[in-house]
Amino acid sequence: MRKLPWKEWVLFLAFVSPNLVLLVLFTYKPLLETFRLSFYNWDLISPTKTWVGMDNYTDYFSDETDRYIIRNTFVFTFATVCSTLVFGLMLALLLNRRLRGRDAARTVLFAPYVVSGAAIGIVWLFVFDPRFGLVAAILDRLGIASPNWYNDPNYAMPMVIIVYTWRNLGYAVVVYLAGLQTIPRELYEAARVDGAGSFTRFRRITLPHLSPVTFFLLVTSILGSMQAFDIIRVMTQGGPLDSTKTMVYQVYEQGFVNYRVGAASTVATVLFVFLLVVTVLQVRFLERRVHYS
Amino acid sequence: MSKLTRRHLLGMAGGAAALGLVGCGGDDDDDTTGGDPATTGPASTAGNSASPATTTKFGGVKPAAQITFWSVHPANSKAVEEELIKRFEAKNPDIKVKLETAGANYAEVSQKFNAGLAAKQIPDVVMLSDVWWFKYFLAKTITPMDDLLKELKVETADYQDTLFKDYQYDGKQWAMPFARSTPLFYYNKQKWSAAGLPDRGPKTWDEMDEWGAKLQAKAGANEYAFTHVKGDSYAAWTFQGIIWQFGGRYSDEQFKMLLDSQQAIDAGNYVRSQVFSKKYANVTANSETADFVAGTTASMLSSTGGLAGVLRDAKFEVGTAFYPEKTKFGCPTGGAGLGIPEAVPDANKVAAMTFIKFITEPENTAYYSQNVGYMPVRKSAVTGPMAEFLKSKPQFKTAIDQLAKTQPQDSARVYIPGGDAILGKGLERMILNNEDAKNVWPDVKKELEKAYENDVKPKLKA
Known part of the structure; x- marks a missing residue:
């Protein structure tokens, strides 16, 4: 690299420092601090912290509950990301047609994304109420008894997955719609002239052209899902029996309910490593297959 | 692609934010909230301010003009608490009480108190439930009340014994019963x-x-x-x-x-x-x-x-x-008591105890009990101001009768x-x-x- 004259250096620093200072202060310093705290036992308020070395990590990796929570985190992420992308694409294809009331439908779909998670959680708690809720009423019409969504560990996770997907669907739809608009019409016309059916056109034209958008959505949704908190906090508090407890919830619970800052920092550090690895893998292996026009 | 890398970076920052959640209170090793547990006994910090005429370090301390009370208004009791504060201010025009909602339940007020201790923004009176006060005793962040009780001549013998003794440890009183239940x-x-x-x-x-x-x-x-x-x-x-x-x-x-x-x-x-x-x-x-x-x-x-x-x-x-x-x-008994943080000035401690004393006086604990459902914390409330009420509402009497067997x-x-x-x-x-x-x-x-x-x-x- 060619050496920059000092004037350019000053200019460079002047441009970069406001952001850099904020990042260092509010992101990287706490990050390092958290990493450091994972080697201590501390209750957040006592003046002294006890150095425990790797104890928090050995505890964490030998505990069955912790493994269960890691599993929950991945189940939740996998399910929400898949359903958001699949349903998001389907709805975007539908809304890309010239339908009556299309704009209104787009607005309605996007609205949940800007509503606070706490409000969504409370409303959906009513929807899922096993006795008086909307879901129970619909199932009742079909002659099916409503499962006890709040108390049954097998149903609580599907419940939060449904709510979280509902909330984020609008975002995926909007991004997919934007992607669909960029595909040149001529391609479809040419394909039609060549006798390609609608499925072939979708597979050979639409999907490849949407791959950058899909990749973008995949990365952001995975990061978002792995850090989902508000809906779980409001709807289930991680229960029943830890069945909806994810790693971020565990960070909160260990740190600010049980006041085990060391244990919380350990979970946070492990989660950070997971996110880093997932993202690096995606960028390295998936991005190659992304088709940029 | 440029958009992607920016997002990618943002995502990483998000991951870092999850970490930052815990890291945030991290660098205050040297704060004063806890005091030095080894040396800060209740008597050692006072000394110079105590006048020789009184027995406790709070003698002659003028109560603070305003105190803050962190409550969760258990069982929707906000209006009842406001009424108690109104009565207190009428009786003690020199002390204003600011009621603050510190959460929706006992765990939340405890979280807020904990965060407040780290950030040095603490109330003068804090509501601590049966399962939380001990944590703050262990962390030396609530004050022992014995001197305050003596100084303000609180009739401790008239408090329901089980409810009062619940907050004793190491031979000291760490909180006072307020919204207590069975x-x-x-x-x-x-x-x-x-x-x-x-x-x-x-x-x-x-x-x-x-x-x-x-x-x-x-x-x-x-x-x-x-x-x-x-x-x-x-x-x-x-x-x-x-x-x-x-x-x-x-x-x-x-x-x-x-x-x-x-x-x-x-x-x-x-x-x-x-x-x-x-x-x-x-x-x-x-x-x-x-x-x-x-x-x-x-x-x-x-x-x-x-x-x-x-x-x-x-x-x-x-x-x-x-x-x-x-x-x-x-x-068992349960519910919440009121504690006073160790780190607030003596003037605030005196004002805080004046307030706690007032709202647990027989008429006031009776008022609170009748309108919310918690136990009257004073023995004389049951025979005095609540006697008529208990006759008309036998459901309340069951609770008080059961209290003797807790x-x-x-x-x-x-x-x-x-x-x-x-x-x-x-x-x-x-x-x-x-x-x-x-x-x-x-x-x-x-x-x-x-x-x-x-x-x-x-x-x-x-």
């Missing part, structure tokens, strides 16, 4: 008579089993004779009474965990059988009092704190009774930070997952022992 057996008289039952609570759990079957026979779809609560609704509190009634305990005073006893296993399997084999009990989806008022459960064990609300909201006649017995009687809770639940949640999760495994107590309690025991070793033992030694 669990109470509530029953729906309409459903009781429909099932042909006498107008009283069951004397024993065996009788409850018999009655439960009769009630269940009359129950509609999704209706139950009795309901249990989940862990985060303090299942381990109502179960504290049940385990005693079966002759067991969570733990003893020396933090020895006793959950592997046959009695503890029997008690656990009993509540499990109510749900899974006898099938007259369910586990409430979110609130036992809401279910009871709606009529979907015919009876429940719930705090006296909600009594006024239940009587107001129920469209049927409500009966209250003592806990049923098994081999013996057993009933005992302090086991250390595992109230002294181990997070102990209540650990026990509650164990109970959930029994009443939600139908797991045998024999397999559940050993796990719970192990977890409690670990929490004790990590969070309590090192601090008690210090």
Whole structure:
């Protein structure tokens, strides 16, 4: 690299420092601090912290509950990301047609994304109420008894997955719609002239052209899902029996309910490593297959 | 692609934010909130300000002009608290009290207090529940009250003994009782008579089993004779009474965990059988009092704190009774007391205690009790200002009568930070997952022992 004259250096620093200072202060310093705290036992308020070395990590990796929570985190992420992308694409294809009331439908779909998670959680708690809720009423019409969504560990996770997907669907739809608009019409016309059916056109034209958008959505949704908190906090508090407890919830619970800052920092550090690895893998292996026009 | 990398970076920053969540209070090793535990006794900081005429370090200290009170308004008591403050300010025009909502439940006020201690933004009076005050005693962040009580001539002998002594440790008083409760057996008289039952609570759990079957026979779809609560609704509190009634305990005073006893296993399997084999009990989806008022459960064990609300909201006649017995009687107390942070100036401590003294005076605790449901914390309130009221509302009297038979809770639940949640999760495994107590309690025991070793033992030694 060619050496920059000092004037350019000053200019460079002047441009970069406001952001850099904020990042260092509010992101990287706490990050390092958290990493450091994972080697201590501390209750957040006592003046002294006890150095425990790797104890928090050995505890964490030998505990069955912790493994269960890691599993929950991945189940939740996998399910929400898949359903958001699949349903998001389907709805975007539908809304890309010239339908009556299309704009209104787009607005309605996007609205949940800007509503606070706490409000969504409370409303959906009513929807899922096993006795008086909307879901129970619909199932009742079909002659099916409503499962006890709040108390049954097998149903609580599907419940939060449904709510979280509902909330984020609008975002995926909007991004997919934007992607669909960029595909040149001529391609479809040419394909039609060549006798390609609608499925072939979708597979050979639409999907490849949407791959950058899909990749973008995949990365952001995975990061978002792995850090989902508000809906779980409001709807289930991680229960029943830890069945909806994810790693971020565990960070909160260990740190600010049980006041085990060391244990919380350990979970946070492990989660950070997971996110880093997932993202690096995606960028390295998936991005190659992304088709940029 | 440029957009992508930026996003990617943002995402990483997001991951870092999750980390930052914990890192944020991290660098204040040298703060003063706790004081130096080794040297800061209640007397050593005072010295110079105490005048020779008085016996305590608070003699001659002028109360602060304004204090802050952090409350969670338990059982929707905000308006009642505001009225008490109005009365206080009328009587003490020099002290203003600022009431602040510090959360929706006891765990939340504790979280806020903890964060406040780190950020040095603390109230002068803080509401601390039965399971939280001890943590702040361990961290040396609440002040011992003995000198304040003496200085302000608080009639400590008139406080209900069990409620007052709950906050004693190491020979000192760490908080004062305020919104105190016991669990109470509530029953729906309409459903009781429909099932042909006498107008009283069951004397024993065996009788409850018999009655439960009769009630269940009359129950509609999704209706139950009795309901249990989940862990985060303090299942381990109502179960504290049940385990005693079966002759067991969570733990003893020396933090020895006793959950592997046959009695503890029997008690656990009993509540499990109510749900899974006898099938007259369910586990409430979110609130036992809401279910009871709606009529979907015919009876429940719930705090006296909600009594006024239940009587107001129920469209049927409500009966209250003592806990049923098994081999013996057993009933814990619960609810919240008021603490004063160690780090506030003496003037604020004096004003805070003046306020606590006032709102627990017989007329005021009586007013609070009648309008919310918590126990009057003063003996003379029962015979004095509340006597008439108790005659017209016998449901309240049950709670006060039962108070005489209560005992302090086991250390595992109230002294181990997070102990209540650990026990509650164990109970959930029994009443939600139908797991045998024999397999559940050993796990719970192990977890409690670990929490004790990590969070309590090192601090008690210090």
